[in-house]
Structures are given as C-alpha cells and as structure tokens.
Amino acid sequence: MSLRGWSAHDVAVERLSTSYAAIPAGAPVRLAKRTSNLFRPRAATTAPGLDVSGLDGVIAIDVDARTADVQGMCTYEDLVDATLPHGLIPYVVPQLRTITLGGAVTGLGIESTSFRNGLPHESVLEMDVFTGAGGVVTCRPGDDLFDAFPNSYGSLGYATRLRIELEAVPGHVALRHVRFDDAGLLAKTITEITETASYDGVRVDGLDGVAFEPGEYYLTLATWSEQGGPTSDYAGQDVYYRSIQQRETDLLTTYDYLWRWDTDWFWCSGAFGAQNPRIRRLWPRRWRRSDVYQRLLGLDRRFSIADRLDRRAGRPLRERVIQDIEVPVANLAAFLEWFDDAVGMRPVWLCPLVSKREWASYPLEPGQVYINAGFWGTVHVGPDAPNGPRNRAIETKVLELDGHKSLYSEAFYDRETFDQLYGGANLAAVKGRYDPHDRLTTLYDKAVKRR
Structure with missing residues (x-):
C-alpha cells in the first residue's frame, strides 16, 4: 500500500x-x-x-x-x-x-x-x-x-x-509443535521459555499453544528463519489448527505466519462449513478470512438462525461463550481443569504474555508470566442462556485465580468489582481532565451496563 x-x-x-x-x-x-x-x-x-x-x-x-x-x-x-x-x-x-x-x-x-x-x-x-x-x-x-x-x-x-x-x-518462520500430556508440565515449560527465549537449544521468537482436550496440549514454537524451502499454505485446502496435531515441524512465509489464525478465524470457520473439504473447494480463497465469518455471524444473530434450528431439533438454548481471559501461569492447570468440567468447550487458545510495566486500566504485575486463554463458541444451557450462566461463572473463577478478562465481549461485574479490577478511580480522574463535559461513554457503561 x-x-x-x-x-x-x-x-x-x-x-x-x-x-x-x-x-x-x-x-x-x-x-x-x-x-x-x-x-x-x-x-x-x-x-x-x-x-x-x-x-x-x-x-x-x-x-x-x-x-x-x-x-x-x-x-x-x-x-x-x-x-x-x-x-x-x-x-x-x-x-x-x-x-x-x-x-x-x-x-x-x-x-x-x-x-x-x-x-x-x-x-x-x-x-x-x-x-x-x-x-x-x-x-x-x-x-x-x-x-x-x-x-x-x-x-x-x-x-x-x-x-x-x-x-x-526474515522471510520465513520455522515452527515446532510440541505436545504435552500434563498441564502442569505445559505451564512449567512456558515459564522456562519466557525466561530463556529458547527451547531445546533453539531460539524461540513466537510462542502460543492450543489445548485440544484434557491431556492433549500443544505449544507452537516459532523461530524467524532466513532459510527458505517448501512452505505450507493454510489459506488453501489445509486448515492450520489441525496441522498442529498432525505434524511436528512446519515452515511458513512470515506473511502467512502472521495471518495463520485469520483464515479460519482460529477454528470458528467450521460453524459455517468452511472446513468441510467439499465446501472449502467452492469457498473462494478471498473469502477465507475472519471478517467474512464475522458478517455471517451477524446474519445469524439478526435472524436467529441457530436458535431456530435448535428449537426445531429440540436442543436446549445456546449461550455464547466468547471470551479471552488471563491468569498467572501457575494457575493455568487449575483453570483448564475447572473449564473442562464447568464449560466443556474446546479447543482453547493459549498465549503467554509478560507485561513490561504497570498499566492503570489493566493491572498486570510487571515481569509476571500470564496466560491468555481464548475460547469462542456456544454451549447448550437451556432457558437460562440469556442470563449468561457460563460467562458469569468464568468471571468468578478467573477472579479467584488472580486473573482478568478482556472487555471486548460480555461482562457482568458489579461496579465496585469492576473498578477494583480495571482501575476505575484513576480512569474517572483522567476522564474528568480530558472529557470535562462527559461526552464519551464510560468504560463501565460500554463494557457492562445494558442500555
């Protein structure tokens, strides 16, 4: 451009x-x-x-x-x-x-x-x-x-x-997909990699993972590479997240690595049939991208297509569980064990992060290893679905485990808890200085309050 x-x-x-x-x-x-x-x-x-x-x-x-x-x-x-x-x-x-x-x-x-x-x-x-x-x-x-x-x-x-x-x-990224059967060992390995930026003697430039099932966890270790060679194409017929289970090593162009998750919206494109090989061949390559699936999801919400199909099939009402949360790495195993039992949604994306300094509106302890867990889908919960029982339970559990959750999706915190978690007093003071006539909607009203 x-x-x-x-x-x-x-x-x-x-x-x-x-x-x-x-x-x-x-x-x-x-x-x-x-x-x-x-x-x-x-x-x-x-x-x-x-x-x-x-x-x-x-x-x-x-x-x-x-x-x-x-x-x-x-x-x-x-x-x-x-x-x-x-x-x-x-x-x-x-x-x-x-x-x-x-x-x-x-x-x-x-x-x-x-x-x-x-x-x-x-x-x-x-x-x-x-x-x-x-x-x-x-x-x-x-x-x-x-x-x-x-x-x-x-x-x-x-x-x-x-x-x-x-x-x-450089122009390429070499990947290693390493499987773990134990969530505790997974967490320990993540901590070691963040401390050394290496694994098994090889530099690690990018680190994320996927929890497919209890006892089936993978870390994907990315290393920037000057060496070329045959590369995989996950904007074509193959689906990236499935490759994590299927192969130990891989090579992508840097461009394709950056957008490896976008092509199938992580794994959410499966809800639209885009991972079905027969449908995928007919699905234009230029439409294999997250914003297209987002628009399709918007149509589903507008016309309640999934809810109508569930009612016709006699299935319980669905609750949308679309969240990203962060917990300290030491609490990762406890969260995954609880999540399997209480929510039961898989896969779960895992992304380690280490904040460099304190930030007033999203307190993370500098130098502490946190794991972002992302899960996006629906759970059949029955008539209580509009009240968000699974989402509320996730909020409670994450708080118990000294974590936070992102605010791009639904939240249910009371005002006092919200202000404690997200620096409400400081946010209000700064807003008062730069928005003295209160023209902008407050963070609590944006993220929680229903209007």
Whole structure:
C-alpha cells in the first residue's frame, strides 16, 4: 500500500474535528464506524458519529529507526502490507487482519510475540488522542492520558496517530509443535521459555499453544528463519489448527505466519462449513478470512438462525461463550481443569504474555508470566442462556485465580468489582481532565451496563 503522508493525515484530522462540532451538545460522541471486532451488545443509534474516513492508513515509515507513524483506524493487514516489504513488522501483530492499531492499543491486542514484547501499547512511543473535549492531545509514556489509555475502549478518546516501534524479520518462520500430556508440565515449560527465549537449544521468537482436550496440549514454537524451502499454505485446502496435531515441524512465509489464525478465524470457520473439504473447494480463497465469518455471524444473530434450528431439533438454548481471559501461569492447570468440567468447550487458545510495566486500566504485575486463554463458541444451557450462566461463572473463577478478562465481549461485574479490577478511580480522574463535559461513554457503561 502507498503511504498516506502527513498532509493527508492533517486533512483527515480536520475532518474529524468538523464532525465533532456537528454533534449536538449533550449528545454522546461515538465513531461513525460500520465494522467492529467487539462481541458485546451495543445500543443502536441514529445519531451522527465522528468521521474517521482518511484515518485508516500508514503515514510514514522510518526504516533506519524502525518506527512507523500510523493512523488509528489502520488495520494490521494494511500496516503489515506497508512494513513487511522493508523486512519489518510491529512488535505484536494481533491474530485477525481487521483489528486496527488504535483498537489493539485501547482494547489490548495480543499474539505469539507477547511473551517477549508485551502487548501492542508497550511498543507505542507517542500517540495523538482525540478527546471528549474535541481536541487532539499528544501524549507519551508516563503521561496520565497515555498510561490510562490501554483498555479504555474509547472512553478516554480515540487515537488518531500512533508512533510505534518495528521489529526486523526474515522471510520465513520455522515452527515446532510440541505436545504435552500434563498441564502442569505445559505451564512449567512456558515459564522456562519466557525466561530463556529458547527451547531445546533453539531460539524461540513466537510462542502460543492450543489445548485440544484434557491431556492433549500443544505449544507452537516459532523461530524467524532466513532459510527458505517448501512452505505450507493454510489459506488453501489445509486448515492450520489441525496441522498442529498432525505434524511436528512446519515452515511458513512470515506473511502467512502472521495471518495463520485469520483464515479460519482460529477454528470458528467450521460453524459455517468452511472446513468441510467439499465446501472449502467452492469457498473462494478471498473469502477465507475472519471478517467474512464475522458478517455471517451477524446474519445469524439478526435472524436467529441457530436458535431456530435448535428449537426445531429440540436442543436446549445456546449461550455464547466468547471470551479471552488471563491468569498467572501457575494457575493455568487449575483453570483448564475447572473449564473442562464447568464449560466443556474446546479447543482453547493459549498465549503467554509478560507485561513490561504497570498499566492503570489493566493491572498486570510487571515481569509476571500470564496466560491468555481464548475460547469462542456456544454451549447448550437451556432457558437460562440469556442470563449468561457460563460467562458469569468464568468471571468468578478467573477472579479467584488472580486473573482478568478482556472487555471486548460480555461482562457482568458489579461496579465496585469492576473498578477494583480495571482501575476505575484513576480512569474517572483522567476522564474528568480530558472529557470535562462527559461526552464519551464510560468504560463501565460500554463494557457492562445494558442500555
């Protein structure tokens, strides 16, 4: 993709400011954005929103300094397309192509490099935030707005520009899929790899895993590689997550490694038949991507297709269980054992992360190894499904295990617990300084409150 340039960026910011001025006083301020990677219910509205057109590209890349100035609505797909030809990628590239840089920073993205590079906001050097007061504030690490911004989900404003660090990468990634039968040994090995950045004498650049069944766990160890050779193609007939069980080693291009999970939305494409070999041959390659499945899911919700089929077949009502949680690595085995018994959904994605410093709105102990467990699907629970019994149980258990959960999906915390977990007092103080007229919706109202 071509670079956007500073002049075009300035025009887009001015257009954003003009759209803010057109929103009536007292009306809530939101983005005029049609797509989203959020899975929590949002109130429908016909009110005008902020015009973010023209804020979806890369402004400039400094190859020597290994930095990029990127607009907040730029997707990681477009960002990688701009940086990878220079042999560079962001420190952390979240799994799905359409996640935006601003979204990953304000909503906490994660991926296999997070065990050594932390979360996306930890490689941000500077950012411009359009606040509820209607102006742009430039902030840097150590500033109150910058430090409270991660996990604020737009409650403090919207990033219009971010200067990020980039990492040099070669053209290929060599993979090792290592099986474990014991969750305790799995956790111990993760800890050792995060301490040494190696396994069995070989450097590890990326680390994630999958829990397929009780007693069947895999770690995938990725090593950036200068050596080429025959590579696998998981945007074709083969399905990436199945390869983890089927082969001990693999080789991907760096580009395909970054989007290995997007092609089949991890494993969720199976719900649409896209993993059936006969259907897959007819499914256009360009449509094997997460945003297509997301749109199909939207149609299912709109017309209640799955619920109607369940009722016709006499099956209990489904509860959506779509969550990412983090627990200390020492509590991983306990969580997986509980999750198998109480929820029973598999596979579960496992992604280690180590935060470099404290962050006010998502307290993680610096240097502590956490495991992000991601699980996305439905569970037949019967008439109580609308009350979210499995999701509520997960919240309770994660809290017992000294963990947190991401806020992109449904949450049920009471206000006091929520504020304790997500730095509510500090968030309110920072919001009061940069949004004095309370134009932006609070984090609690966004994440929990039903409107």
